[in-house]
Amino acid sequence: MLLNAGWLAAILVVKVSAQTPSPFEGRNRTVIATLHAEGAQIYECKSDSSKSPPQAHPLTWQFREPIATLIVGGQSIGRHYAGPNWDYIDGSGVKGRVVASAPAATSNDIPWLEIEVVEHRDDGMLSDATIVQRINTKGGLAQGSCEHAGQYLSVPYAADYVFLHKS
Numbered sequence: 001m002l003l004n005a006g007w008l009a010a011i012l013v014v015k016v017s018a019q020t021p022s023p024f025e026g027r028n029r030t031v032i033a034t035l036h037a038e039g040a041q042i043y044e045c046k047s048d049s050s051k052s053p054p055q056a057h058p059l060t061w062q063f064r065e066p067i068a069t070l071i072v073g074g075q076s077i078g079r080h081y082a083g084p085n086w087d088y089i090d091g092s093g094v095k096g097r098v099v100a101s102a103p104a105a106t107s108n109d110i111p112w113l114e115i116e117v118v119e120h121r122d123d124g125m126l127s128d129a130t131i132v133q134r135i136n137t138k139g140g141l142a143q144g145s146c147e148h149a150g151q152y153l154s155v156p157y158a159a160d161y162v163f164l165h166k167s
Contacts, residue, residue, distance in 0.1 A: 022133050022162065023102040024114045032129055032163040037080050039068025040154040041110060045146030061142035061153055070161070084115060086132065086161065092124025094163075096132050110140035110157055131164040 042064045047057035070078035070086065078088040087093040096115035104111050115132040140157025 022135050023112060024100055024133055028167040029131065029164040030167050032165055033125060034160055034162045035070040035072060035078065035086075037068040037070050037157075037159050037161055039066060039080065039157060041066055041140040041142070041157050043142040043146075043153040043155065045149055045151040045153070047149060059146050059149060061144075061146050063142075064152070066157075068157070068159075080161065084132075086126065086163075087121075088124055088126050090124035091122040092126040093121035094126050094129050094132065095119035095121075104137045108139060108141055108143075109137045110134075110159070112137060126163060128165045129163040130166045133162040133164065134159050135162060136160040 043061040044064045045059050046062045048060040048062075049057055065082035066080055066084065067082075068080040069076050070080060070088070078086060080086050083095045084098075085093060085095045094117045096117050096119075098113050099116045100114035102112040102114075113134040115134070117130050117132060120127055120129075136159060138158045140155050140159075142153055142155055146153070
């Protein structure tokens with residue numbers, strides 16, 4: 001089934017109105033879209049060089065990358081991956097850098113983020129985005145100890161990504 005622009009716009013409006021309010025400052029911003037993501041946060045077991053003394057670097061789970069499918073109305077309409085990057089079904093995409101963080105609802109959930117768009121790819125729905133907010137997170141935090149350097153851990157998560165344009 002191909003997505004029709006009117007149908008997609010209607011779903012996006014419903015999704016925007018149902019989201020939890022963001023803790024990030026929102027003056028002079030217009031919502032372009034809110035897209036739900038289901039995927040995993042990938043962690044790698046590495047020594048933690050930030051710990052002292054230098055000879056005692058315990059192994060810890062360190063974030064490596066996200067991998068998620070963007071979903072609207074049960075349809076896959078894009079993807080989210082390392083960078084962080086988002087690609088939309090119309091060929092448009094953005095890359096960002098984290099500028100702010102806020103605690104999630106529970107200690108098992110990855111934090112909410114505000115991400116500044118630093119790169120645009122192709123024309124389409126995401127081409128006017130200047131800010132991406134990750135909100136309504138569920139899961140995604142690595143728990144427990146890692147035993148062997150080089151191990152990977154995939155932790156399921158869900159989130160909503162709000163694409164905004166500064167007015």
